[in-house]
Amino acid sequence: MDHKSSFELLVATVLSAQTTDVLVNKVTPHLFAAYPDARALAGAEPAEVGALLRRLGMGMFNQKARNVVGLARGLVERHGGEVPRTLAELVELPGVGRKTANVVLGVAFGAPEGVVVDTHVQRLSQRLGWTKSDKPEQIERDLMALFPKRDWDMLSHTLIFHGRRICFARKPACGGCGINDACPSAFHAENVGRKAPRSPRRGGTQA
Ligand code: SF4
Incomplete structure (x- = not known):
């Protein structure tokens, strides 16, 4: 932004x-x-x-x-x-x-204290086999344990970019993905890591 x-x-x-x-x-x-x-x-x-x-x-x-x-x-x-x-x-x-x-x-400060887990990071972490959880808090803990702190910021940027361009929630483009030889979900990922449909919103926002 x-x-x-x-x-x-x-x-x-x-x-x-x-x-x-x-x-x-x-x-x-x-x-x-x-x-x-x-x-x-x-x-x-x-x-x-x-x-x-x-x-x-x-x-x-x-x-x-x-x-x-x-x-x-x-x-x-x-x-x-x-x-x-x-x-x-x-x-x-x-x-x-x-x-x-x-x-x-x-x-802003180059000093993350955790990994940003948005919808893309959540989905890709599950597809790549880096977590078994679908809870952002647990996924963050799993990623922090897997990657050194110096990589946390770039890790989330990279996953978000990949999620927006290749590993779509619906119809991930596994055929054109550069890591499909290493991904445990390759070519059968469509139902891995996707969120359940939202229930009607009751107001308020969470950031
Ligand atoms: S192989 Fe498919 S499921 Fe795995 S990261 Fe690439 S696009 Fe996503």
């Missing part, structure tokens, strides 16, 4: 829950032009922020506006407007989960 600071990356990552990076990249230039730092966003009215986030979708932009204003207020109140550099501090902020925290630690 496009960003010029750790603050922008943190906000963009929180906004990306249940939407696409492409859409987030369309709204954040307007958001950060109006609210360039945590102090500015902390002083905003969520309704004004929501007006800048409408492209993220009806039923979503108001909740996301409340999330990022609450996040900015947390940054100002607890960290003087700066983005903290530890997992423990980041996950205490409103709307920030372990995945978002590790994105920020890895991308």
Whole structure:
């Protein structure tokens, strides 16, 4: 996601829950032009922020506006407007989960404390035989045990890239995959690691 600071990356990552990076990249230039730092966003009215986030979708932009204003207020109140550099501090902020925290630690600070496990990392880890779990927390622990810390950030970027370009959830392109000779799921992966269909959403977002 496009960003010029750790603050922008943190906000963009929180906004990306249940939407696409492409859409987030369309709204954040307007958001950060109006609210360039945590102090500015902390002083905003969520309704004004929501007006800048409408492209993220009806039923979503108001909740996301409340999330990022609450996040900015947390940054100002607890960290003087700066983005903290530890997992423990980041996950205490409103709307920030372990995945978002590790994105920020890895991308902005080059110091991940875990592996980012999104839907692609989850699916590919199962297909590649690196985990037997379908729970992100356990998958993260399995990957942290398998790979050295210096590789954690690039590992998730690589798996996400491969998941978007080759190892699709539906119809993975095993014939054109460069690791099909080493993958235990090659040519029979379609039902491995796919999520169950979502139940109707009850509101709220988790990043
Ligand atoms: S061989 Fe198929 S299942 Fe295995 S990583 Fe490649 S695309 Fe995915």
